[in-house]
Amino acid sequence: QVQLVESGGGSVQAGGSLSLSCAVSGRTFSIYAVGWFRQAPGKEREFVAAITWSGRATDYVDSVKGRFTSSRDNAKNTVSLQMSSLKPEDTANYYCAAGSKWPARTANKYDYWGQGTQVTVTS
Numbered sequence: 764q765v766q767l768v769e770s771g772g773g774s775v776q777a778g779g780s781l782s783l784s785c786a787v788s789g790r791t792f793s794i795y796a797v798g799w800f801r802q803a804p805g806k807e808r809e810f811v812a813a814i815t816w817s818g819r820a821t822d823y824v825d826s827v828k829g830r831f832t833s834s835r836d837n838a839k840n841t842v843s844l845q846m847s848s849l850k851p852e853d854t855a856n857y858y859c860a861a862g863s864k865w866p867a868r869t870a871n872k873y874d875y876w877g878q879g880t881q882v883t884v885t886s
Contacts, residue, residue, distance in 0.1 A: 764875070780848075784841050785797060787841065795865055798834075
């Protein structure tokens with residue numbers, strides 16, 4: 764089993780920045796990738812970003828390229844999502860997930876999920 768716990772959500776004005784963290788524990792040797800998804804009210808969960816557990820490769824949805832950066836802290840077994848130039852349309856509940864496949868842009872590629880953290884961007 765793998766456990767994931769997100770933190771760092773909150774409320775920020777448009778143009779501001781937030782950093783999310785995903786603490787990963789358990790059978791981390793089984794992980795190949797950690798992904799970030801978001802879900803706004805009334806909308807489907809959508810892929811945002813992913814990073815290989817090695818940290819060597821990343822992938823981003825076009826709408827966040829150049830604004831969001833995912834990185835891994837090897838010593839702490841955490842994955843971060845640094846978000847800048849935030850827009851109101853970035854408002855959603857953000858989830859991190861872990862899986863053993865790459866590329867991994869769809870939710871079915873992931874086996875373990877965190878509980879989510881809310882990000883609200885006000886205009």
